[in-house]
Amino acid sequence: MPSISIFHGNFVHSKEIGTTVADVLGYELVYDQDLITKASERFNIAANKITRAVYEKPSAFDSFTHEKARCVAYLKSVMASDLARENVVYYGFLGHLIPESVSHVLKVCLIADRKARLEVAQATGLSEKEAQKAILRHDESCAYWTDHLFHKEPWDASLYDIIIPTDKKERAECVDIIVKSVNNEILRSTEKSRQAVADFVLAAKVELALAKSGHSMKVTADQGDVTIVIEKNVIMLSRLEDELKQIASEVEGVKAVYTKVGPNFYRNDVYRRYDFETPTKVLLVDDEREFVETLSERMLMRDMGSHVVYDGKEALDFVQEEEPEVMVLDLRMPGVDGYEVLRRIKKEHPRVEVIILTGHGSEADRAKCMEMGAFAYLEKPVNIDKLAETLKAAKAKYAQS
Template sequence: MPVITLFSGSYCNEKEVVQEIGLRTGYPLISDKEIVAEASKRAGIPENRIERVFSNKTSVFNRLTRERERSLAYLRAVLAERLSEDALMISGFAAQLIPREISHVLRVCLIADMSSRVSAAVQERQISDAEALKIIHREDEKCAAWMHRLYETLDPWSASLYDICLPTDKTSPDEIAGLIEKSIAQSVIKLASGSKQAVDDFNTAANVEIALVKKGHTVGVEVKESVVTLTINKHVLMLSRLEEELKEIAIQVAGVTAVETKVGPGYYQTDVYRRQDFEAPSKILLVDDEKKYVQTLSKRLMMRELDSAVVYDGESALELAREDEPDVMILDLRMPGIDGIEVLRRVKKTHPAIEVIVLTSQGSEADKKTCMELGAFAFLSKSVDIEELSKTINAAHEKISQARARP
């Protein structure tokens, strides 16, 4: 039996339409929430951070953690497993990850005129037209960013992306369900052997991605009839060694019969391929208003394989702590606006697991006493040797690792 995917604009009567389709077809509904929950369980990444891949926001630490790539790989793996069941209805962002080669999928778009959507939002939320329009535009921007990332299109509701586009303001849920029921009865979207192979290849590709990203590798992965093609899109000095390492990882994945490698167009650009070491401290945040100093510090730490993100004021540090929660924060005391002591106080209150290393050129013994009482991991002078600072960061990371390992 075919699979139905639904992608709906906000305030387009999606709930009622889904309910009517379910009654007509008997298809169970699989939502983003279910897929994200399972991916989170397998990946060990919190659900709210898995969900971030659907938005246009990427963590400042992503180049260090590869969390986006890991999240996508696990989402694809969960989706591929569910597709092997057929006779399903999948609604939401995750459904758009299904490759076009899987032909027994009926791709449905639900959308309505803006005036209708605004009226629905006003009625549901008891807000003004202006507020409703703002909310809808924000949610449409999220949909547009997701579809642009996947298909390089600017219009998430473009008819070219779907088999059927249905106006929910002009068509009742019952009529929509009837049209979809009629469509899935057509032989053209039945599960044929070619589509079954495409599902198997999708599953294999997802598992290859997971195997690679676990080892710190991020490359393009394609699978056709169990043959894997890996595309290297960043320059690397020892290409043959990387190719052999990638092949060795991929060939061990169930369902893989052969592995090929190639370089993509990005290989000839200036960006350099780096294998991510997940054992090294990954989410380090430097907070200092002295831009030249902190940028130099970041480069010196990078030479010791300690990559970091940088912000230049206390307010930005607190915002990033809320959104991305670094593992280690290296914090200057004297900053305009919210100073270092206040940042430390708030961070340890709201995110006590973050280890804060205070690094200052003007701190007194009284400042040190205050910071250590507030929960700072260490209090160091800016004149500290870079090796000592590196050891302190690694010690903080070790403390975090031990805390996470406790049952």
């Protein structure tokens, strides 16, 4: 029997519909979290990190770390293995990982207009403002996910076999539509669709091998022939192609490897392989804009990823949303100064290593900062090589904590 994937907005009775469909058909209901837990255990990565990669916007450092793509590669590997089974309802975002070529999976989208969703949300006890916020947050998560995978809006009809407006139909009718659709002859498992699953398994293995080597690439497979799609501009394309082919060719089951440039190859940003030892999640905090932007560019030339903020409050707000590995912090800033930022960071985010970089310090300042938990104290103008070595040492300490 075919399997089913159900993608949905929130407050559309999707869970009740999905559960009933599984009960009527005698299918197993698999939630995103089930697959995330499997990926966490199989690849020894924190489940909350994978969860963030699925539901939240890409990290400010993602162009360097490829963290979202690595987590997606882990999930593809788990999903590819799971597809060997049938009679499953995949409920949530991860059904989108199943390739279109796997034709024995019915792809369903459950959605309703905003007014109807607000009414359902408020019926649960939320205020109108809380309901609007919850709907917006969920829809943003949907958009981040489908943009990453397809560069499409989450409700794009091309992503689904059927879209059901739950505000226009009773729940029983929604269930009936799905149950009748899954029994359509066109969704029967065939030799071709089973081969598509085998191709997906192989492509997932290659993506995983590339991810473990620091590369973020989309891969397709066709009976042992693998194609790697390069989506971003790269300075030395032929060298990258040789490296990718070498990695992919070592994966069991690969007969031949091909590369091609994708539609986004000519974007302005330049592709960089992720170096697991080089600092790539560095937050630079300094109110001297010209200085800190130049510093960020100099770090970029050494393949060190950074994000820049211009005052202490911005720094504290940023860290609440996303934790860097290392912070490079000026002391003298208007408003919230470097001392207060250092105190708050070491109290609330003790793993983050803080390097003080100041042009107006003293030995007393140095002693105070080190006592407060700073990793190092440097003075402007800083030698970029010295800063780079200090950043690497700080990242190594972060990784051990």
